[in-house]
Amino acid sequence: MFGFIKKALKKTVENIEENVEKKKKEATKEEIEELLIEADVEYDLIEKILASLPAKVNRVSLKNELLFLFSTPQLPKINAKPFVELIIGVNGAGKTTTIAKLAYLYKQRGESVILGAGDTFRAAAIEQLTRWAQRLEIPIVATKQGHDPSAVAYDTIAKAKAKEFDHAIIDTAGRLHTQSNLAEELKKIVRVCNKAMEGAPHRKLLVLDGTQGSSSINQAKVFNEMVGVDGIIVTKLDGTAKGGSLLSISHELKLPILYVGTGEGVEDLAEFNPNEYVDTILDAIFE
Ligand SMILES: Nc1nc2c(ncn2[C@@H]2O[C@H](COP(=O)(O)OP(=O)(O)OP(=O)(O)O)[C@@H](O)[C@H]2O)c(=O)[nH]1
Numbered sequence: 178m179f180g181f182i183k184k185a186l187k188k189t190v191e192n193i194e195e196n197v198e199k200k201k202k203e204a205t206k207e208e209i210e211e212l213l214i215e216a217d218v219e220y221d222l223i224e225k226i227l228a229s230l231p232a233k234v235n236r237v238s239l240k241n242e243l244l245f246l247f248s249t250p251q252l253p254k255i256n257a258k259p260f261v262e263l264i265i266g267v268n269g270a271g272k273t274t275t276i277a278k279l280a281y282l283y284k285q286r287g288e289s290v291i292l293g294a295g296d297t298f299r300a301a302a303i304e305q306l307t308r309w310a311q312r313l314e315i316p317i318v319a320t321k322q323g324h325d326p327s328a329v330a331y332d333t334i335a336k337a338k339a340k341e342f343d344h345a346i347i348d349t350a351g352r353l354h355t356q357s358n359l360a361e362e363l364k365k366i367v368r369v370c371n372k373a374m375e376g377a378p379h380r381k382l383l384v385l386d387g388t389q390g391s392s393s394i395n396q397a398k399v400f401n402e403m404v405g406v407d408g409i410i411v412t413k414l415d416g417t418a419k420g421g422s423l424l425s426i427s428h429e430l431k432l433p434i435l436y437v438g439t440g441e442g443v444e445d446l447a448e449f450n451p452n453e454y455v456d457t458i459l460d461a462i463f464e
């Protein structure tokens with residue numbers, strides 16, 4: 178999937194390039210500061226990065242500094258069938274679309290997938306995921322609006338076990354009447370998943386809207402406190418110049434970024450590769 182991150186960072190890179198007269202071998206600290214501000218890296222982190230750099234910065238020294246920010250531990254490999262993923266995040270972040278993209282990816286690999294329409298708060302959410310399931314020709318467990326989402330999660334896992342599916346991906350609501358309602362609901366879904374299958378959900382994946390840049394970090398902390406997050410997916414990177422925020426997100430949350438969304442289609446999901454990401458940003462300023 179090489180090149181997908183490049184596509185996702187197009188706007189971020191163009192924005193940086195507009196402020197760079199000529200690509201260079203060495204940059205000053207001020208130039209690096211400018212670059213990182215333009216890309217929406219949090220200022221506290223920029224100061225930290227600058228403090229550890231020499232007066233004249235070359236590509237290699239900056240690359241090492243930036244790559245270091247992604248040195249979060251890798252997620253342990255879990256051999257579970259079904260492998261259950263719970264997708265959480267605020268409304269509009271891109272959860273439902275990301276579920277379709279993940280399902281497509283697994284299906285391409287020849288693995289079987291079932292979806293659970295666990296966002297029962299809005300009828301439109303159930304319909305949206307059902308349409309994706311039809312398009313992708315994969316089964317879905319869905320109930321009526323207002324029904325208990327943890328029952329949907331339970332039924333999805335039970336069906337996945339009975340029919341020996343490789344993956345079960347469960348959608349959740351991004352907003353309820355209050356935040357404490359949402360927290361209670363998510364906790365209950367997690368408990369019930371574990372009842373349906375010990376160890377499930379195997380991954381709680383938080384979807385963050387990339388167009389919000391570094392300002393999504395606080396939101397991520399709230400979800401992490403609610404249920405504990407295993408990994409991050411950043412969507413809509415294609416539509417923003419704030420692609421540098423991934424540095425802040427990784428550094429602040431100490432959670433792995435697993436995928437990035439690069440568009441609205443099912444194929445528009447790239448496995449996140451820190452090396453390719455950092456190189457793409459550095460290409461905007463260095464030769
Ligand atoms: N350009 C672009 N658009 C995206 C991406 N991911 C999602 N979107 C769009 O963002 C909008 C919201 O996506 P949804 O998947 O409905 O978001 P959600 O988190 O499920 O929202 P709720 O169900 O309201 O909580 C849709 O119009 C998607 O097409 C992406 O990577 N790039």
Ligand SMILES: [Mg+2]
Binds near residue numbers: 272
């Ligand atoms: Mg949704």
